[in-house]
Amino acid sequence: MPLDQTLVGRSFPPTDPYEVTREAVADFVAATGDRYDGGPAPATFPIVLAFDAMQAFLDNEGLALHRIVHGEQRFAYERPVEVGDTLVATLTVSSLRQIGGNDIIGTTSALTAPDGSLVCTAHATLVHRGEEDA
Amino acid sequence: MTAFETGQVLDAHTFTVTREDLVRYAHASGDHNPIHQDEEVARSVGLPGVIAHGMYTMALVARAVREWTDGGEVREIGCKFTNPVVVPAEGGAELRVLGTVKGVSHEDDGAHVVTLGLEVTSGGSKVLGMPRAVVRVAPGA
Numbered sequence: 001m002p003l004d005q006t007l008v009g010r011s012f013p014p015t016d017p018y019e020v021t022r023e024a025v026a027d028f029v030a031a032t033g034d035r036y037d038g039g040p041a042p043a044t045f046p047i048v049l050a051f052d053a054m055q056a057f058l059d060n061e062g063l064a065l066h067r068i069v070h071g072e073q074r075f076a077y078e079r080p081v082e083v084g085d086t087l088v089a090t091l092t093v094s095s096l097r098q099i100g101g102n103d104i105i106g107t108t109s110a111l112t113a114p115d116g117s118l119v120c121t122a123h124a125t126l127v128h129r130g131e132e133d134a
Numbered sequence: 135m136t137a138f139e140t141g142q143v144l145d146a147h148t149f150t151v152t153r154e155d156l157v158r159y160a161h162a163s164g165d166h167n168p169i170h171q172d173e174e175v176a177r178s179v180g181l182p183g184v185i186a187h188g189m190y191t192m193a194l195v196a197r198a199v200r201e202w203t204d205g206g207e208v209r210e211i212g213c214k215f216t217n218p219v220v221v222p223a224e225g226g227a228e229l230r231v232l233g234t235v236k237g238v239s240h241e242d243d244g245a246h247v248v249t250l251g252l253e254v255t256s257g258g259s260k261v262l263g264m265p266r267a268v269v270r271v272a273p274g275a
Contacts, residue, residue, distance in 0.1 A: 024162075031155065031162040031190075032197045043196040043208035043267070047189050051164050065167050066175050070188035072263075074212025123212070129179050 003061065003103050003128075007093045012060065014088040015052045017114070022083045024048070040080035046089075047073070050109040050122040053091040057107070063128055071104065071125035078118050087111045087119060094123075101130035137238075138248045138271070144233040147198040151186050151219060151256075152226035159190045173223075181218060188215035191229060191261060195254055198231040199267045203248065206269040214263030219256045230255045236266070244273030 020041060028045055029036040058065060081087070088111070095106030109122040156170045165187055168175040176184050196211060221227045237249040252265035 027162040028193070031159040032193050033149070033155075034197055039205060040207070042193065043199065043211045044189060044193045048164055066169055067179055068167065069169075069179075069181075069218075070215050072212070072214045073189065073192060074210070075208075076210050077208060080207055125214075 003096055003098075003105070005096060007061075007105075008096050009093065011090060011092040012053065012057050014090045014112075015049060015056065017086050017088050018049050018052070020045075020081060020083055020085045020087065025083055040082055043075060043077075044073075045081055046075060046087075046111050046120045046122055049087055049089040049111055050091075050124065053089040053109045054107065054124065054126065057091050057093075067129045069127045069129060071127045072123070073125075074123040076121045076123075078120065081111075081119060085119070086114055089122070103128040103130070138235045138246060140235055140237055142235040144202045144235070144250075147194075147201070147231045149194045149229045149231070150226045151190070151194075151221055151229055153184065153221055153223060155226070156184070156186060156190065156221060159187055159193070163187070163189060165189065181220075183220045183222070185218035186221050186227065191215075191219055191254065192265075194229060195231050195252060195262070195265060196267075198233065199250060199252075199269060202233055202250070203269045203271050206248070206271040208267060208269050209247070210268040211266075213252075213254075213265035215261070216263040217256075217259055217261045219261050227256050229261075241270070246271045246273075 025041045026036040089109045091109045094108045097104040105126040107124045111120040160166050232253040234251045236251040239247045248269050250267045254262040
């Protein structure tokens with residue numbers, strides 16, 4: 001069941017507000033074998049929110065996470081993410097192609113602060129692997 | 135810190151990625167996709183085995199960038215995930231991150247904005263497509 005082109009341009013509701021805690025940043029840094037000693041969150045930390053937005057999108061479309069492979073990811077910052085920030089991510093489907101039974105889904109998640117200001121834009125290409133035996 | 139110059143090649147960073155690292159990263163990031171934990175699930179969707187989260191590879195790249203620029207402010211970072219990093223149950227996968235300065239521009243306050251071209255390999259094969267980062271390095275840093 002290929003995804004429908006009418007998805008393109010559609011925005012999904014914002015994620016629940018996420019507070020960036022020192023613990024969450026320290027865990028993220030520790031997972032890369034490093035130690036957090038203050039300052040902004042690591043450059044790829046916003047994936048935590050972007051992933052929530054993606055998961056809600058997948059659930060909405062009935063797509064299974066284990067069939068998703070990440071094709072591309074890009075973060076463009078307006079300002080660094082700091083401990084104490086409360087952010088929401090709003091996902092928009094920017095493109096959709098079907099290649100060899102796979103759906104190639106382009107998404108853009110805008111991470112915004114409570115005053116509505118844009119902090120970071122996360123662009124992701126998701127590859128949904130079709131059923132080989134379908 | 136010494137100033138960055140176009141063409142400058144930065145010291146390579148090497149990381150070993152183990153299954154335990156992937157479990158730890160899954161908890162830290164919230165990405166519990168079983169293809170990063172479970173051999174059977176990974177193979178069922180046509181993957182060669184358990185693979186690292188693309189975002190884990192990218193997090194390690196960001197760590198290298200942070201160290202090269204002494205905590206410079208990342209304005210942009212991105213890549214394509216062109217080849218999976220297959221992580222065996224024993225030992226782990228080696229990841230090598232190379233960086234080259236592709237361009238340097240100057241801001242009014244004296245900061246430098248450095249564009250880094252990267253090359254990320256595992257077992258001698260490139261795993262990321264066109265990885266790059268744009269970083270603002272504060273004056274006097």
